[in-house]
Amino acid sequence: DTGVSQDPRHKITKRGQNVTFRCDPISEHNRLYWYRQTLGQGPEFLTYFQNEAQLEKSRLLSDRFSAERPKGSFSTLEIQRTEQGDSAMYLCASSLALGAVDTQYFGPGTRLTVL
Amino acid sequence: AQKVTQAQTEISVVEKEDVTLDCVYETRDTTYYLFWYKQPPSGELVFLIRRNSFDEQNEISGRYSWNFQKSTSSFNFTITASQVVDSAVYFCALRTSEYGNKLVFGAGTILRVKS
Secondary structure (H helix, E strand, O other): OOOEEEOEEEEOOOOOEEEEEEEOOOOOOOEEEEEEOOOOOEEEEEEEEEEOEEEOOOOOOOOOOEEEEOOOOOOEEEEOOHHHHEEEEEEEEHHHHHHHHOOOOEOEEEEEEOO | EEEEEOOOEEEEOOOOOOEEEEEEEOOOOOOOEEEEEEEEEOOOEEEEEEEEOOOOOOOOEEEEEEEEEEEHOOOEEEEEEOOEEEOOOEEEEEOOOHHHHHOOOOEEEEEEOOO
């Protein structure tokens, strides 16, 4: 059983550059979530998709952030004009929503460092 | 508002000691779900348990046990006979119907098990 995968695992970029991360969910999972985790803190919700529809976005997701899940499978998270404050671990999770609650399974994360 | 507090920032124990990680939550919802995740040094969050607000039965899984008490809004996690491999950051998380499908995480507790 293949888990959630994320690419790249690490990204170092200069301030002002654009970056894009990819997440491949567990096969047949219909929900996909993005979280951000800074050092010493728990993950914070950014956005989630049900199939290809983006159903919720956190106010943490500024207009420099955009996420897509074009065919309801993999997802991308793009950050434009990166700032040093964007340095964090970006975590992706997927779930199979069948009833009242789903359990989210997380990937290994992409660690972003903005210089 | 919903909130999760993990008051213990870091705990150090010697192998074979029992250790309890505390989790206190806040929510006005009567229907909610509580989770525990483990984050080893590799960074991937590993799902441990999910409990709904209507089920206050304690649960045991091998060396792990969970004590859910609605009266004190707590969902504590005990590791019996700790092992070095248990060293990780442990997160408690809350999901409520009011706030949709997102998980709200505590700040985490770093557990160090020394041999």
